Amino acid sequence: MQTQTHDLSFTDTEVRKRFLSWADGEADREWGCLNLIWEHAPGIAPRPLRRETVGGHPVVIMERLPGDPLGGRPLTAAQTKSLGQALRRLYGIPVERITAAGINERRYGPSTLPHALAGWLSEQHDFSHCQDPTKVADGVEAAREWLARSDALPIPRLVGLGIADLNPANIVWDGQACRLVDFEDGGLTDPAYDLADHLEHIAGRTAGVFNPEALSSAVGLSEDERERMRAYRPLWAAFWLVMLLPGNAGFRRNPRGTTEAQAGHVMGLLNAI
Template sequence: MQSQTHDLRFTDTEVRKRFLSWADGEADREWRCLRVIAEQAPGIAPRPLRQETADGHPVVVMERLAGEPLGGTPLTAAQTASLGRTLRRLYDIPHEHITAAGIGERRFGPSTLPPALSHWLDEPHDLSPCQDPAQVRAAIDATREWLARPDALLATRLVALGIADLNPANILWDGRTCRLVDFEDGGLTDPAYDLADHVEHLAGRLTGVFDPAALSAAVGLSEDERERMDAYRPLWAAFWLVMLLPGNGGFRRNPAGTTEAQAAHLLTLIR
C-alpha cells in the first residue's frame, strides 16, 4: 500500500512504514510522537518498535493494531465518545514531555498555515477547468480579504500534541475503542486548531463522518476552546479549497463540482 509520502508493509504483528523522502522530516516526527505517546498515553497509538533504513529511505516499524479504519459514514455515538476520550488523552500529555522529545510545531501549524494560504491564494490560478469559475474566484477573493483582516487570526497557542491528519482512515475502531495512526505530520498544536482541521478534513466532511459539536463535546473543549475551534475552521476550509484548485491533486481525484461545493462551504464560514 502506497501514499504520496510513504508505503506500508504489514505482518501479523508489525507495520513497516517506509518514507519516500528524508526531506520533510516525516519519519522523525512520527518516531518522536509515537515514543512520547507510548510513554505518556499508552494504548492510543501504535507502539514504536524500531527505526531502520531501507534502500536509502527512512523506515519506522511499529506494532500492528487491531481494528478497521473508519470513514464513509457518520460516527456512531459510541465511536464519537471513544474518539473524544482518545484525543483527550493525547492532548493531556504534559507539554514538557513533548518538548523534551524534540517535537516542534505540527506541520501546517497555527503559525505557518495562514502565511502559506496567503501565498497560495496570491498565485495566479487558471480556473477555466472549473464548472463555475466565478464562484471559485469569489471564494478565493473573499478568503484573501478575510486573511488580511486584523481580527481574522488568533494568537498562536502551542500547548498540546496533535496528530495533525485525522483523515477518518487514520482512526482504527475495534468495536470498543478508537486508536490513532499516522503521526508523520504531528507535533505541538492547539487542540481547538487540530479539531478544526479534523472536522474540515475533506475525506470526513463530505460524508459527514464528524459531528463538530458532538466531537468537541466528547473531547471536553471549554466554551472558549469551542469558539477558537470555530474561528480556525475557515483556515482549513481554505486549505481544502486550495487543494481542490485546478492543477492540484484534489481537483483530479474528486468528482466535478467538488471545488464549487468547497467554495460555497468556505463562504458560509467567513461571512
C-alpha cells in the first residue's frame, strides 16, 4: 500500500524533492518523465534542473511553478479545458521516445494493478470497525467477483506517458493554465486507463472536482476510448475501497462513513455495466 515517499523544500525559484528511498525507483521515474516532457511537451510540468544525492537520499531539483494547487471544488470550464490540453500533450508524447528513454509502465499500471487488486480483495478483512460492516463486505465481494471475470477489463493500449497520480493537489493553476506535478509514479500508460484513475481519485471524486464527460472531451478521447475509460473506472473505485478498509491509512484519515460511501460507489458502477 502507498505511504509517504518524499519530502519537499522550496525556494523562490526551485523545488527540492528528496526521496526517502531508492528502492522503488521513484526518483528515476520523476527525473525521466520530467526530462521527456521538457523535450516533447514543455510548459505542462516543471523544468528539471539537476539531481543530487544528499545523506544517501536521491534528490530531484525542478523549477517552482507559479500558481496554486487545485482541489476541494469543481473545476471551472477554463480549468477543465486547460487540464485537458495538458493531458492531451502528455499522452501525445511518442511511445518510441518514451521507451527509448528507458521509461517503463507506470506504477500500478494496467498489467499489474488487476492482479494486485485481486489479491488485496481476497485477503481476510475485519469489517467490525466499519460503520456498516455488511455494506462494506458486500462492496468488497462485488468487486472481487467482477474482477475475477475474464471480460472485466479492456485489453490495455500502452501508447502514451501518464502522470499516474492526479490528486487535484498535483494540478497547479496560475489563473490561465494548468500544469502537472508529481511524476514519481509516472510512465508508459493507456490514456483511457489513466483518465479513469484520475476520475476515481478519492480526493477529486468526493469533492466533485472533475466532470468525467467534460474532462474526457477536453482530453480529446474518442467515443471508443471513453467506453474503455468507463470500463476501467470500477477497477480504480475498487482500489480506493481497499485503501479505505480498516487497517489501511485511508480508513484513519477519512471521516466515518467514507468507506461505506465508497462501497456504494463501487456497486453503483458495477450495476451500471
